[in-house]
Every structure is written in C-alpha cells, then in structure tokens.
Amino acid sequence: MSLDVNKIRKDFPILQRETRDGVRVVYLDSTATSQKPSQVINAMNDYYQKSNANIHRGVHTLAEEATSLYEGAREKIAKFINANSSREIIYTRNTTESINLVAYSWARANLKAGDLVVLTEMEHHSNLVPWHMLQAEKNIELDFIPVTENGLLDLDSYKSLLDRNPKLVSFTHMSNVLGTINPVHEMIQLAHDAGAIVLVDGAQSVPHLSVDVQKLDADFYAFSAHKMCGPTGIGILYGKSALLESMPPFLGGGDMIKEVKLRSFRANTLPHKFEAGTPAIAEAIGLGAAVDYLSNIGMENIAKHEHEITEYALERLEEIQGIKLFGPSADKKGGVAAFTLDGIHPHDVAQILDKDGIAVRAGHHCAQPLHEKFGIPATSRASFYLYSTKEEVDLLVNGIYKVKELFK
Amino acid sequence: MDDLYREVIIEHYKNPSYRGKLDPHDISFADNNPLCGDHIEITLRLDEKGNVKEALFDGHGCAISQASADLLMESIIGKPLDEVKQLKKDDILEMLGIDLGPVRLKCALLSLKVLKAGVYGLGEASDELVE
Numbered sequence: 001m002s003l004d005v006n007k008i009r010k011d012f013p014i015l016q017r018e019t020r021d022g023v024r025v026v027y028l029d030s031t032a033t034s035q036k037p038s039q040v041i042n043a044m045n046d047y048y049q050k051s052n053a054n055i056h057r058g059v060h061t062l063a064e065e066a067t068s069l070y071e072g073a074r075e076k077i078a079k080f081i082n083a084n085s086s087r088e089i090i091y092t093r094n095t096t097e098s099i100n101l102v103a104y105s106w107a108r109a110n111l112k113a114g115d116l117v118v119l120t121e122m123e124h125h126s127n128l129v130p131w132h133m134l135q136a137e138k139n140i141e142l143d144f145i146p147v148t149e150n151g152l153l154d155l156d157s158y159k160s161l162l163d164r165n166p167k168l169v170s171f172t173h174m175s176n177v178l179g180t181i182n183p184v185h186e187m188i189q190l191a192h193d194a195g196a197i198v199l200v201d202g203a204q205s206v207p208h209l210s211v212d213v214q215k216l217d218a219d220f221y222a223f224s225a226h227k228m229c230g231p232t233g234i235g236i237l238y239g240k241s242a243l244l245e246s247m248p249p250f251l252g253g254g255d256m257i258k259e260v261k262l263r264s265f266r267a268n269t270l271p272h273k274f275e276a277g278t279p280a281i282a283e284a285i286g287l288g289a290a291v292d293y294l295s296n297i298g299m300e301n302i303a304k305h306e307h308e309i310t311e312y313a314l315e316r317l318e319e320i321q322g323i324k325l326f327g328p329s330a331d332k333k334g335g336v337a338a339f340t341l342d343g344i345h346p347h348d349v350a351q352i353l354d355k356d357g358i359a360v361r362a363g364h365h366c367a368q369p370l371h372e373k374f375g376i377p378a379t380s381r382a383s384f385y386l387y388s389t390k391e392e393v394d395l396l397v398n399g400i401y402k403v404k405e406l407f408k
Numbered sequence: 409m410d411d412l413y414r415e416v417i418i419e420h421y422k423n424p425s426y427r428g429k430l431d432p433h434d435i436s437f438a439d440n441n442p443l444c445g446d447h448i449e450i451t452l453r454l455d456e457k458g459n460v461k462e463a464l465f466d467g468h469g470c471a472i473s474q475a476s477a478d479l480l481m482e483s484i485i486g487k488p489l490d491e492v493k494q495l496k497k498d499d500i501l502e503m504l505g506i507d508l509g510p511v512r513l514k515c516a517l518l519s520l521k522v523l524k525a526g527v528y529g530l531g532e533a534s535d536e537l538v539e
Contacts, residue, residue, distance in 0.1 A: 343422075347446075347470035347515065351412065364445050377445035377468055406413055407422075407471075 003301045009387050011037035011293075023357040026392045031176050031336055031383035032361050033226045034207060036290075040229055043289035044282045054278055056255060070281050073288025074271070080291045081221065082212040083238055087270040090237040090244070091279055095203040096126040098222030098237035099170070101274060102199050103130035105247045106220075107168060110197075113139040116166040118196070120145040120153055121373055122175045125366040127201045131170070145171065147373060151178040151327040158187065162194040169196045173205035177367050177381065178327030179310075179336030181205070188217050197243070203227055207385070208306055208334050210299035213238050225283065230290035234283035237274070244270050251276040294386075302386045306335040309384045313337050313393045320400055326379060335384035338365070341400070344407050346380040352406060353399045360396070411506050413471065421471040426481035428464040437526030438467070439533040441518050446473045448522045450481070460484045460492065470515050472508070477519035479503040484523070492527050495520060497538050 009015050012035045019025050027035060047069060053062035055070050071086075078086040092098045111117070117131055121144050131142055143161055146154045153171075162169075169191040174181050184200060191198045199220040205211055207228035213221050221238040225231055239247075249256055249267045253276035258266040267273045294302065311330040314337060317323055322342035327333050341349055346362035353360055360382045364371045371377060382396055430436075430451040438449035446469030455461040463484055465477040483503060484492050500520055501508065508516055521533035528537075 345468075345470035345474075347472070347512075348413070351470075351512065368445065371445070377447070407418060 003297055003305050003386065005305065005387065005389055008297070009389075011039065012387055013038060013041075015387060019354070019357045023355075026356070026358040026395050028382040028384065028388070028392065028396060029359045029361050030207075030227070030385035030388070031204065031365075031381065033232070034229050034385055035387065036231065036286075037229055037293055039293050040231065040286050040289045044231065044286040047282050047285045052282075055281055056272075066281060069285045069288075070279070073284045073291075076288045076291045077236060080295065081206065081238060082214050084214060085241060088238055088241050088244065090239065090271045090274045091284055092222075092235045092237050092274075093233060093280070094224040094226070094235035095201060095222045096235075098220075098235050099126055099199065099201065100130045101237050101250045102170075102220050102222075102239075103134050105250045105274075106197070106243065107134055107140075108138070109248055111138055111140050111167055114141060116141045116143060116161075116164055118143055118145065118158075118161050118166040118169045118171075118191075120171045121147040122151075122153070122178060122180065122367065122370050123170075123172055124176055124201065124203070125368070126203075127170055127172060128369070147178075147370065151175070151180050152332065153180070153182055153187075155183070155187075159190065162190055162196070165194060166191075166196045168199065170199040170201070172201040172203075173211075174202075174208070174334050175327070175336070175367075175370075176204050177336065177338050177365050177370055177379065179333030179338075180328055181209070181332060181334055184218070185216050192217065204334060204336075207294075208299075209303050219243055225287040225290060228287075228290055229293055230287040231280075231283045234280045234287050236287075241270060244274070249276075250274050253277045255279075297386065305386055306384050306388070309388050309390065309393065310335045310337070312390050313382065313384065313396070316393055316397045317400075320397065320404075322404065323400070326374065335388070336381060337383070338379040338381040340376055340379055341404065344403060346378045348407070349380045349400070349403050352403045353396070356395065356399050356402070358396055358399050412508075412512075414505060417471055417475040417504065417506075420475035420478040424465075424474065424478040426464050426478050427466060429466050430462055430464050435526045437522050437533070439518070439522050439525065441469070441473070441514055446470065446515060446518055448473065448477055448519045450477075450519065450523050450526055452526070454489070457488070459486055459488045461486075465519060469518070472504075472512055473515040473518050476500055476504055476516045480519050480523065489527055493524065495524070495538075500538075 051065040053066040055067040074086045074089050078089045145158045188198045197219045200218045202223040206223040224235040256276040258268050324340045326338045350362035362380045433451040434454045435452040447467040449466045453462040463481040517538045524537040525533035
C-alpha cells in the first residue's frame with residue numbers, strides 16, 4: 001500500500017475513542033460523513049481564536065485576514081478539481097443546496113412545460129426531489145436511466161433517452177449505495193452531442209477520486225465538504241462561468257449585490273452573486289484545510305488504498321452464507337458495501353454490530369427508489385475511506401457472524 | 409444490548425402469532441416509518457359490544473418493530489376501543505421489557521401509532537398519538 005494508514009489514523013483523534021469500555025470504534029460509515037483530521041479541526045479553531053471577523057468590505061486587520069483565508073480556500077478548491085477559475089466555485093451549504101441552486105436558478109429560467117430532464121434510478125433523494133418540485137411548478141418531464149441487475153447504468157437506454165432531446169441530464173458520479181462509478185466522461189459527451197446541459201452529483205466522488213471538471217467537461221458539478229474530511233455546513237457548486245454569468249441570482253441579500261436602491265438591485269459578479277448573507281467562514285477555511293490534507297496524501301494514493309480495502313471486504317463478505325451484496329464488482333465501484341442478510345433486518349444488523357463498536361448505516365440511505373427497484377426496504381451499508389484497514393473489515397465480518405448466531 | 413435482543417423479542421419476530429390480514433374487517437390502517445421504510449398494516453374485527461375480537465398485523469421491518477406489533481395485537485384482544493385509545497409509549501416498553509434509544513423507539517412505536525390512527529379514524533399516524 002502506498003499510503004501509511006497507521007500514520008493517517010493518528011491524524012483522526014476520534015478513531016482512538018472507545019464507544020464503551022474496551023471497545024474501540026470501528027468507523028465504517030464514511031459515505032454518510034467522513035471523520036475529520038486534526039489539521040482541519042485546528043484550522044477552524046485557529047480562525048476563531050486568531051482571525052474571526054466578517055468578510056469582505058471590512059478594512060481592519062481581522063476582516064482582511066478572514067477574507068483572505070475564506071477566498072484562499074476558494075482558490076484551493078478550484079485547483080483541487082481543476083476549475084478554470086475560482087469564480088466558478090460557489091460556496092453553498094452542501095451538495096443538496098448546490099443541486100437546488102441549479103434547479104431554482106438555471107432550470108427555472110431555462111426550462112418550460114414539456115422540457116425533458118433525464119435522471120437515473122440510482123439517484124440520492126437530493127437529485128430527485130428538487131426536480132419533482134420543479135415539475136410541479138413548471139410541468140417539465142422527468143425520465144430515468146435504468147439501473148441493471150448488477151448495479152450499472154443501462155447506457156443503451158440512456159442513448160434512447162437522449163434521442164428525445166433532453167434539456168438537462170443530471171446524475172451521480174458515484175452511487176452512495178451501490179458504489180458504482182459511472183462513466184461520467186462518456187455520459188457527458190453523449191449529452192453534449194444531444195445538446196443537453198449536464199449536472200453531476202459528486203458528493204461521493206470528490207472525496208475518493210481525482211476529479212478534473214474541465215477534463216470531464218461537466219457544466220455543473222456539486223459536492224459537500226463533510227464527506228471529504230471537511231466540516232458540515234459547507235458545499236460547493238462548480239459551474240462553467242458562461243453558464244453562471246447567464247443565470248439569475250439564487251438567494252437575495254447582502255454580499256450578492258453590487259448596488260441596492262429602495263426599489264431595485266444590481267447583482268454582484270461571480271462568485272458572490274450566488275452567496276447571499278454571511279457565509280460559513282470557518283467551514284470554508286476548514287474545507288480548504290481538508291483539500292490541503294487530501295492533496296498532500298494524493299488522491300491517487302487514496303483511491304488505490306480504498307480499492308484494496310474494498311476488494312478485500314467484498315471477498316470476505318461473499319464468504320458469509322445468506323448475505324446478498326448490492327452493486328458491481330470491486331473494479332467498477334468505490335468503497336461501499338451494501339448488503340442484506342437472509343431473515344434479519346438491516347436495523348438489527350447495525351444495532352448488534354454497534355455493540356462491538358462497529359458503525360455501519362442501515363436504511364434506504366436516501367435512495368428509496370433504488371431500494372424499491374431491488375425489491376428491498378433497506379440495506380446495511382459499510383463504507384471505507386483513507387483511514388480504513390483490513391483489520392476493520394475482519395471485525396465487521398466477525399460481527400456479522402455474531403448477528404447470525406443471535407438470530408439462529 | 410443482549411437485553412435489546414431478549415429471547416422473547418427474537419421469538420415474536422421469527423414466529424409471530426398475530427401476523428396476517430383480516431378480510432373483512434371493521435378497522436384497518438397502514439403507515440411507514442419514513443426513516444427506515446418499516447411498514448405496518450393492522451386490521452381489526454370488533455364484537456357486538458365494540459370490543460376488539462380479532463387483531464392482526466402485516467408488514468416488514470426490524471425485530472423490534474415486528475415483535476412489538478405482535479405483542480401489541482396480543483394485548484388488545486378483548487379490550488374495548490376506549491381502552492386501546494389510552495395505550496401509550498410506556499405500555500409498549502413494558503411489553504417489550506427493554507429500554508430504547510430515540511431511534512429504535514420509533515421502530516417500537518410504529519405499530520401503536522398505526523393502531524391508534526386506525527381506531528381514531530385519522531388520516532395519518534402522527535407521533536403525538538403515542539407521546
């Protein structure tokens with residue numbers, strides 16, 4: 001392995017804690033939210049202890065420091081995903097808000113009744129409900145790229161959908177349940193050939209893979225800080241500047257304006273046009289620190305480590321009788337293992353594993369339509385990150401045998 | 409924990425006595441736990457005095473939700489509806505004989521919410537019914 005996992009684990013104080021006496025936490029829920037290294041926690045602490053002030057327009061030292069930390073983080077993020085300019089990096093609350101921003105601003109202005117939006121059956125609720133809401137308002141049409149039995153998108157059906165000239169195609173880079181890594185580059189090219197704009201939900205990909213938005217040629221790309229070693233409360237919408245320039249503002253208020261009269265306003269330039277009100281300053285700085293942290297280790301190294309863990313985990317889990325794993329083989333997926341056990345509800349699995357300190361998630365993982373497609377109400381999901389180890393996989397497998405014993 | 413999965417709970421989960429649907433029935437209601445997708449449907453038949461004569465539940469979910477539904481059905485047979493309306497969270501916890509955290513409490517109380525919404529003839533099984 002090309003990264004030193006023991007050294008990395010020392011950066012995450014929470015991984016040393018016990019959930020009860022003598023039981024060390026085994027954190028296998030990074031797909032829900034990642035843990036945070038000291039480097040990120042300290043950056044946010046430092047900001048509050050040394051530089052806290054409101055940003056922009058302030059001329060005093062603290063305000064200048066706060067502004068330069070906040071804007072410096074934006075530069076780091078732009079570089080991290082290879083945006084053409086930091087003007088294309090909009091701070092939001094999370095991936096969900098980023099997608100809503102596109103729905104409310106771009107789609108509301110550009111879509112009319114009967115226009116088609118193409119989504120997929122593997123979407124998180126955050127890339128479904130905003131479009132349901134827009135459908136109710138504008139009477140747009142929605143259609144879905146089907147998911148095959150082995151958890152991949154059916155690209156032939158996708159091509160047929162593109163024949164109907166959709167205005168927008170919006171899909172996840174990596175499924176939060178199946179782990180499937182979709183062929184984003186190819187899908188974007190196909191959509192562009194059909195004249196559609198493309199929004200990519202990158203909540204699960206940016207933390208785990210090296211993402212280059214220019215190479216992918218994504219029009220919009222959304223992700224969250226808290227899944228990539230950063231804090232909650234801040235996310236990013238990347239958009240090509242020409243598109244962002246053409247869009248109406250999203251939320252109205254301070255900072256997003258150039259000029260305000262009693263009866264009118266002029267919107268600010270990018271990226272501030274979309275950032276109304278005092279933003280999450282410490283969180284932006286925390287995200288900048290997370291980007292530094294991940295970059296220093298190297299996204300390729302992280303992806304390689306996670307691939308090894310995932311391959312090992314799938315191999316070990318498949319040994320268990322009565323287990324059903326969802327999603328494609330390890331070469332086509334990220335570090336996610338969603339499964340069911342015959343006759344035992346996923347909630348019970350998660351609860352019993354918790355006794356051994358093992359944190360997995362149980363439920364529909366905000367992807368209810370996907371679970372319906374597979375005819376199950378819920379799954380248990382173990383997920384891995386740069387700090388996960390094979391020993392933790394072994395503890396998970398032993399834990400599952402204990403669950404089976406209890407329900408025998 | 410071993411408490412949480414007491415034998416009686418595993419037993420009611422694996423071999424429920426009151427699983428099924430009554431057709432015809434006098435009262436029926438169904439609802440989901442939106443957090444985890446657990447689903448419970450209850451059907452009741454009443455006798456001429458308006459007491460519960462037969463009660464069954466159907467659906468899917470974790471051991472806690474299914475066992476508490478089974479225990480609940482058992483407990484209301486022969487009871488007048490007015491008495492069923494009085495049932496609360498503590499009655500369910502007493503039947504299960506365990507203490508539950510806030511998340512699993514929702515699993516345990518789903519069947520009671522569904523039952524009370526049905527008995528009151530409400531459109532929705534809300535949390536207030538069992539607080």
